Amino acid sequence: MYVELDGQGPRYAQLIRALKAAILDARLAAGSRLPASRTLARELDVSRNTVLAAYEQLQAEGFLLGRVGSGSYVADVGSRVSPNRRNPGQAPVAPLSPFARRALASTDGVRIPGREHAGLRYNLQYGVPLTNPALASAWRREINRAAERAEFDYPDAQGLPELRARICDYLTRRRGVDAQPEDVLVISGTQQAFALAARVLLDANDTVVLEDPHYRGARQIFLANGLRVRGVRVDADGLVPAALPPRARLAVVTPSHQFPTGALLPLARRVELLEWAAASRAWLIEDDYDGEFRFGGRPLAALKSLDRDGRVIYIGSFSKTLFPALRLGYMVLPASLRAAYRAAKWLEDRGSNTLEQAALANFMANGGFERHLRRAAQTLRARRSAMLAGLARHAGQAVEVVDSNAGMHLTAWLRTGSHADCERLAAHARERGLGLYTIAPYALKVSLRPGLLLGYAGLPSADIEAALRLFGRCLRETGLLA
């Protein structure tokens, strides 16, 4: 009998695996007798106990019949489970769902972070976190403290009550949002807010309105869920209310800092937006993704603060204010949606990770969070200046920079060239070790100009200068700068 051991783990386990495979593939036919343990032990150069242990286990599992000593016979298993075939490849044995097919289509070509940064010298992509040693050590302290009092049981699916209370304090003071802890749902990042909205607020074929351009992750999950997505034009003042379609079930908006153009939606447009939503009986999701960081002008209170009839769902993220690996965000829900969202979160994942929630609640309570925000705002201000100066110096007449005075990124529109040129630029830059995002993938209709999303959170000012020098070189090398 020919049996090959694979050398992984203990000998008897190797033997069990090898014999099972032979039985399942019908190389050892049903009814055939196995060699005596002594014989097989000699053949394989293993101890007899090893063979006995393997035979015993295979008998316990039903692969072998008979008793040790009086001979072991192969049970009738293999040929039925596997009539001499194996499916080594990629072909699914049953169909994938329409969701899966749409999810694959909508994320096709998306580089999933953690992989795309490899080999980059400088990364100016949006979404790279603010690297900050002070935050790292403060956060480590909070984690250690939270670990000492760790809970082991299931968390409150709605979120730790202490954390929800701290989020309310914070929103009242900083964003003018008047929320109670029972209105807050803690989620695993902003993306989950869109995934939940797709289910709780919308049914197949319902229409969702997105600003155009917009956050691509929202579009992708809505499309995967079989929803219709309509884009609404954005100008220097953000979403253009006159362009809203007559009917939709939901609009996702970024009034504090339009994503990605950075525009600030004026009050008059906010009012028009609310009127539109009331007239079409639509929900509004306000994504306040970096409303915390403004470097000039006073911040406007959140749209949610104007919401009198429970129509606005406010979402905030700690991926920008702290860091993305945290996987925590939150929603402020109208009273009418609390129960449905709580049930949905419970059914989706039973609640977000407790340890980080506890650490964050404490970080917010002891003032560490706001101290970090102040420090982060200073750092971002300096990096933003470095980026503006560097763009002026190295990108010269090639780009028009839109100065939104806020956030962690800015947009640079190409003065000449097509979208294809812009993609070519990004590809060339990547080869030279510079990470750039083009704006086109963030839009439904590419009616907008070719341009780039330039993040300045992830690099110290000196590196930003060096990165932009390289950027200038890439512009020249692709013929976009004389």
Added chain:
Amino acid sequence: MYVELDGQGPRYAQLIRALKAAILDARLAAGSRLPASRTLARELDVSRNTVLAAYEQLQAEGFLLGRVGSGSYVADVGSRVSPNRRNPGQAPVAPLSPFARRALASTDGVRIPGREHAGLRYNLQYGVPLTNPALASAWRREINRAAERAEFDYPDAQGLPELRARICDYLTRRRGVDAQPEDVLVISGTQQAFALAARVLLDANDTVVLEDPHYRGARQIFLANGLRVRGVRVDADGLVPAALPPRARLAVVTPSHQFPTGALLPLARRVELLEWAAASRAWLIEDDYDGEFRFGGRPLAALKSLDRDGRVIYIGSFSKTLFPALRLGYMVLPASLRAAYRAAKWLEDRGSNTLEQAALANFMANGGFERHLRRAAQTLRARRSAMLAGLARHAGQAVEVVDSNAGMHLTAWLRTGSHADCERLAAHARERGLGLYTIAPYALKVSLRPGLLLGYAGLPSADIEAALRLFGRCLRETGLLA
């Protein structure tokens, strides 16, 4: 002018809130002139600078027109946003989705953990984690170590590569599952596996087969997603293959330890199940929820080890082997499903929390995890003995205990009485401070006998004895024990 400050936070912020509310509710009509700052300051007994700061902010936001000094006028905002109404109540301003209505219906009356344990003296409910000081301190150490090397950027959406590698080692050695790191998807607990399956594998109106009784969370998320759920009878050997319906898209099975009856599915039935799946082109989800803990007999390798054509999706949870607050589990996917699941996880939440993944990878690599499992198995063995002895002593002839020799709970069937009696017993026990789960909610058709799910993980042996003494008293007080 009457304006009331709410006393929350700085004075100027209070004043801004109060004025906005008055404008939005049209108590301050569009076009009306606000009092001079000096006048209002005197009226409210605040400094003039407070009033000036508030006016300035309201002008910046567009609520007021005019310039400070020459008088401030109310902009035309309030009456349009809010024509004198407020929606204080629960009525949604737009319809909820069918998913949301079904989610609410399917979770109606579900007590969400973290709330239901309040006031209990003894908790014999299923799902209470194994309390274990050694684990707590070992885990704290791992968290501290992981926090020192914390990553800040987005995680790999599929799960930390180190953790996926450790899970593969573990499954090969302990469960006979031959998996590669690229087959593994790290998820936020088992519940997410069902939520993802509902989307990736199934479309509206597809049929899912569940063992009956089964894990309720799976049924709820499938129902919420608009799927048809069919139950299949379970006997002392687990799922009865002959009872499988001719067609279904997916079956969820618990071959190692049927949930909740504890039965171990024999090899012959495993083979029949695989044959059924091949004939109906169905996927199989193997929920190996506590396959790690067996106290007698040898463990059978996982069903997945028999899967030759990429049909079985294996799911494991760290909620049972470690603790539920961790919110981590994993799936082993056939090659044909990897890309679709990765896209789905990316679109749902961008990946699970990194810190715990890193801590867990290290805990598994340095042997701490298996050490914990060995210790936990000893503890569970002792607690299980205490429970069996206590039931024999105090519940006498009232219950028939099914001894599955595995896991963290057992089932106790009432010898007399109806399902209503069983519910009455649980309610009475709760009043006396004893937490019990009845089995009925875990079944689709309550064709099974009335019984209880008794968890023994959460209490030391002495408390189990005391809890069962109380249980005996409750049985007598409800007339179920003479």
